[in-house]
Amino acid sequence: MKAVVTGGAGFIGSHVVEYLVNKGFEVVVVDNLSSGSLENINHLIRDGKVKLLIKDLKIFDNELREALKGATTVYHFAANPEVRVSITEPRTHFDENVLVTFNVLEYCRLNDIGEVVFASSSTVYGDAQIFPTPEEYPARPISIYGVSKLLSENLITGYSDIYGVRALILRFANIVGPRQTHGVIVDFIKKLRKNPEVLEILGDGTQKKSYLHVNDLIDGMRTALEYLRSSSNKYEVFNVGNVDWITVKEIADLVVEEMGLRNVKYVYNPATLDGRGWVGDVKLMLLDVRKLMSLGWKPRLTSKEALREAIRWVKGNLEK
Numbered sequence: 001m002k003a004v005v006t007g008g009a010g011f012i013g014s015h016v017v018e019y020l021v022n023k024g025f026e027v028v029v030v031d032n033l034s035s036g037s038l039e040n041i042n043h044l045i046r047d048g049k050v051k052l053l054i055k056d057l058k059i060f061d062n063e064l065r066e067a068l069k070g071a072t073t074v075y076h077f078a079a080n081p082e083v084r085v086s087i088t089e090p091r092t093h094f095d096e097n098v099l100v101t102f103n104v105l106e107y108c109r110l111n112d113i114g115e116v117v118f119a120s121s122s123t124v125y126g127d128a129q130i131f132p133t134p135e136e137y138p139a140r141p142i143s144i145y146g147v148s149k150l151l152s153e154n155l156i157t158g159y160s161d162i163y164g165v166r167a168l169i170l171r172f173a174n175i176v177g178p179r180q181t182h183g184v185i186v187d188f189i190k191k192l193r194k195n196p197e198v199l200e201i202l203g204d205g206t207q208k209k210s211y212l213h214v215n216d217l218i219d220g221m222r223t224a225l226e227y228l229r230s231s232s233n234k235y236e237v238f239n240v241g242n243v244d245w246i247t248v249k250e251i252a253d254l255v256v257e258e259m260g261l262r263n264v265k266y267v268y269n270p271a272t273l274d275g276r277g278w279v280g281d282v283k284l285m286l287l288d289v290r291k292l293m294s295l296g297w298k299p300r301l302t303s304k305e306a307l308r309e310a311i312r313w314v315k316g317n318l319e320k
């Protein structure tokens with residue numbers, strides 16, 4: 001019962017680690033701590049339940065290969081998750097997302113690790129024209145981040161077909177909750193702490209997207225994985241998101257309310273003529289999650305409820 005979590009010191013990865021420890025797994029975390037933090041999993045390391053290997057997955061490493069031997073599943077969550085940066089630094093995103101995925105798959109192939117769970121993203125769909133957007137909708141990303149996730153998916157399904165690695169590809173909507181360190185909430189709270197009178201909103205505020213609490217994600221991952229293991233399919237793709245969506249302006253209102261502020265002036269800063277927050281920003285995102293819901297999964301919190309909980313956590317923990 002040994003599992004590997006890449007990016008296990010990060011926001012979502014650390015929740016995956018906790019879930020696996022609770023299931024009785026011996027967990028090996030591989031993380032270079034570039035955006036993750038030791039603090040997220042320190043309690044589990046201290047208890048001897050998790051082993052942390054501080055390694056950069058961009059570099060193929062025989063020592064690391066040895067250390068991963070005997071694992072049954074790799075939960076591949078390491079990546080550079082900053083969509084905005086991917087436009088200005090495409091090579092970074094290729095290396096940190098695609099090359100890293102390739103190395104992870106090589107560790108699987110060489111060590112006979114038979115199963116991979118991959119953190120993909122709604123950004124693979126780009127500017128979809130159908131909402132909610134189903135899994136079979138053609139993928140046409142508009143950011144290098146989205147492209148890097150799609151390339152990774154292709155590598156994974158290739159390894160699945162060619163080498164028989166069973167794979168679960170999860171296309172996440174925007175995920176929020178304890179330990180998050182990036183995204184719209186963090187941006188708004190940081191700005192309002194600096195200046196509680198004015199809030200700069202990237203984009204025209206009408207961007208509308210779906211938000212899912214990280215606990216609902218873990219539950220969705222568990223449901224999808226049980227399904228994959230019971231089916232004869234080599235791989236499966238699942239959207240994992242909420243059934244509703246919310247605008248950026250509404251999120252700003254929520255943050256302002258939760259911070260107990262009044263009369264905050266919103267200053268909109270669109271990066272494109274059609275009001276995107278940055279080049280490569282998908283303006284509308286609502287995933288069709290009926291495939292996952294047909295297996296009995298259901299998000300417990302709406303987008304607004306999940307955001308409110310996350311705002312409260314970020315407000316109380318940002319400095320730490």
Ligand SMILES: NC(=O)c1ccc[n+]([C@@H]2O[C@H](COP(=O)([O-])OP(=O)(O)OC[C@H]3O[C@@H](n4cnc5c(N)ncnc54)[C@H](O)[C@@H]3O)[C@@H](O)[C@H]2O)c1
Binds near residue numbers: 006033034096172173
């Ligand atoms: N947060 C979201 O809303 C969201 C949405 C869709 C997909 N995802 C995907 O989910 C995964 C986790 O995202 P997150 O929000 O928890 O981000 P995060 O930045 O908190 O976690 C990423 C982790 O990967 C580690 N890492 C990065 N590059 C590495 C490398 N070269 N070698 C070893 N470790 C490395 C970081 O240190 C960090 O701990 C990512 O793959 C991300 O693309 C996240």
